[in-house]
Amino acid sequence: MAISAIQKPIRISEVAVEADTKSRILDAAEELFMEHGFEATSLRLITTAAAVNLAAANYHFGSKEELFQAVLTRRLDPMNQDRMQLLTNYETAAGNKALTCEVIISAMFIPALKLARDHEQGGKNFLRLLGRAYADPAPFIREFLSNQYAEMIARYRAAFARALPHLPREEVSWRLHFVMGALSYTLAGTDALKMIAQFHPEEVNNDELLLKRLAPFLAAGLRAPLAQASDAHQWFQET
Amino acid sequence: MAISAIQKPIRISEVAVEADTKSRILDAAEELFMEHGFEATSLRLITTAAAVNLAAANYHFGSKEELFQAVLTRRLDPMNQDRMQLLTNYETAAGNKALTCEVIISAMFIPALKLARDHEQGGKNFLRLLGRAYADPAPFIREFLSNQYAEMIARYRAAFARALPHLPREEVSWRLHFVMGALSYTLAGTDALKMIAQFHPEEVNNDELLLKRLAPFLAAGLRAPLAQASDAHQWFQET
DNA sequence: GCTAGTTTCAAACGAGTGTTTGAATTAGTT
DNA sequence: AACTAATTCAAACACTCGTTTGAAACTAGC
Numbered sequence: 085m086a087i088s089a090i091q092k093p094i095r096i097s098e099v100a101v102e103a104d105t106k107s108r109i110l111d112a113a114e115e116l117f118m119e120h121g122f123e124a125t126s127l128r129l130i131t132t133a134a135a136v137n138l139a140a141a142n143y144h145f146g147s148k149e150e151l152f153q154a155v156l157t158r159r160l161d162p163m164n165q166d167r168m169q170l171l172t173n174y175e176t177a178a179g180n181k182a183l184t185c186e187v188i189i190s191a192m193f194i195p196a197l198k199l200a201r202d203h204e205q206g207g208k209n210f211l212r213l214l215g216r217a218y219a220d221p222a223p224f225i226r227e228f229l230s231n232q233y234a235e236m237i238a239r240y241r242a243a244f245a246r247a248l249p250h251l252p253r254e255e256v257s258w259r260l261h262f263v264m265g266a267l268s269y270t271l272a273g274t275d276a277l278k279m280i281a282q283f284h285p286e287e288v289n290n291d292e293l294l295l296k297r298l299a300p301f302l303a304a305g306l307r308a309p310l311a312q313a314s315d316a317h318q319w320f321q322e323t
Numbered sequence: 324m325a326i327s328a329i330q331k332p333i334r335i336s337e338v339a340v341e342a343d344t345k346s347r348i349l350d351a352a353e354e355l356f357m358e359h360g361f362e363a364t365s366l367r368l369i370t371t372a373a374a375v376n377l378a379a380a381n382y383h384f385g386s387k388e389e390l391f392q393a394v395l396t397r398r399l400d401p402m403n404q405d406r407m408q409l410l411t412n413y414e415t416a417a418g419n420k421a422l423t424c425e426v427i428i429s430a431m432f433i434p435a436l437k438l439a440r441d442h443e444q445g446g447k448n449f450l451r452l453l454g455r456a457y458a459d460p461a462p463f464i465r466e467f468l469s470n471q472y473a474e475m476i477a478r479y480r481a482a483f484a485r486a487l488p489h490l491p492r493e494e495v496s497w498r499l500h501f502v503m504g505a506l507s508y509t510l511a512g513t514d515a516l517k518m519i520a521q522f523h524p525e526e527v528n529n530d531e532l533l534l535k536r537l538a539p540f541l542a543a544g545l546r547a548p549l550a551q552a553s554d555a556h557q558w559f560q561e562t
Numbered sequence: 563g564c565t566a567g568t569t570t571c572a573a574a575c576g577a578g579t580g581t582t583t584g585a586a587t588t589a590g591t592t
Numbered sequence: 593a594a595c596t597a598a599t600t601c602a603a604a605c606a607c608t609c610g611t612t613t614g615a616a617a618c619t620a621g622c
Binding site for chain 2: 610613
């Protein structure tokens with residue numbers, strides 16, 4: 085089982101030509117995992133959609149789980165690298181002044197937006213897949229994401245802690261968790277939107293507009309004053 | 324296939340006695356669906372854990388999908404009823420004055436907290452299950468939840484619209500969506516917490532403390548000023 | 563004590579699952 | 593051209609899945 089390092093899709097003039105087997109499997113898997121989830125998507129469904137032999141999936145990726153990880157890693161790894169690089173750029177540009185929440189949030193969001201825009205079709209699929217993987221109970225998925233995100237999360241937690249010096253570190257960690265949750269949930273939710281309301285049709289599925297609405301919401305939440313013990317009474321003491 | 328209406332667990336002194344088959348299946352299914360997700364949980368796993376015959380699941384509930392819906396409906400329906408009742412109570416108490424975001428949010432959260440407290444073990448399981456079902460791609464789950472939530476969401480959207488009269492209705496819908504997302508994501512995330520930071524052990528898995536942190540975060544987000552077109556430049560124009 | 567209705571049970575059904583195998587084919591190098 | 597390594601392919605393997613069946617056990621009601 086040797087794996088060739090070359091795998092960028094071959095394009096002649098402006099027409100996409102059949103890529104190699106590995107990429108075809110990854111593309112089909114990305115779409116189908118996004119649509120049906122990990123457990124409900126069979127290898128036969130994927131290989132049929134990719135027009136390759138069933139055994140090719142195991143030959144190139146080893147197992148279904150490894151295929152799933154390959155689908156995630158292909159785009160998640162570069163995206164998180166971008167996020168960290170962008171944060172570093174902002175920090176060096178700001179010198180020794182702390183960044184604002186807005187700037188830190190935009191460092192998180194811009195690479196996600198780039199992904200949604202660059203690969204016109206695949207990018208959106210991937211963001212939804214990522215949001216769903218984020219909520220998947222399968223242990224191997226949780227472990228994988230945990231490792232993939234660990235470094236980036238640590239960097240951002242430090243940045244937010246500097247931006248919000250009056251907040252206890254623990255509170256910062258919680259609020260970063262809320263930010264990540266809202267982001268992944270929002271990117272994952274396609275049809276959940278229909279549950280809420282009738283939106284302007286041209287705005288649904290437009291991730292850029294969506295994030296422009298989400299970012300100010302989250303920035304305000306991050307800057308919220310720390311709740312006092314007396315407030316807790318007011319909120320939850322009543323039954 | 325006749326289904327008895329009685330199904331409250333039988334308790335003698337302070338020791339829980341084996342409940343009837345239907346409840347045993349529901350309890351086991353709730354825990355296992357929470358742990359492994361819908362697709363990855365087999366009926367054999369459920370019926371073995373419940374110590375009942377395999378065929379009993381189909382006999383009492385018809386199919387695996389109907390069993391899953393029964394698990395959700397058993398607690399979700401009363402919880403959403405409570406939410407609407409509580410909102411109505413607050414509104415009548417306030418007369419013709421608009422409610423504040425904090426009060427509306429607490430009307431959403433208190434019934435969830437009651438669930439987490441009342442059934443000591445089952446309640447927490449259910450909240451996690453609910454959060455995960457909320458992100459499950461299976462169409463029958465999405466449709467089911469959509470129907471279960473429709474009425475409550477409409478009531479709360481109207482309440483938030485009154486509390487935030489300066490915001491366009493569409494913006495209110497988006498922010499309500501963000502609130503629902505952060506809530507369900509946060510309730511669902513057990514191990515996701517570990518990803519973020521090392522928290523005080525006594526605070527993890529304490530849903531009440533968690534929501535006391537989340538609620539101010541969301542209230543501040545709801546009240547965030549509407550983003551201007553010029554702000555969008557500042558945020559996302561750069562690459 | 564008998565009967566009618568409800569619930570349990572072991573066993574099987576047919577379909578679908580991820581993975582493996584070993585031969586056939588293709589691609590690359592000398 | 594010949595030989596080697598990489599890839600594709602059809603077929604099968606060993607399970608697990610949700611669901612159904614029909615007989616057995618149980619539970620009222622008379």
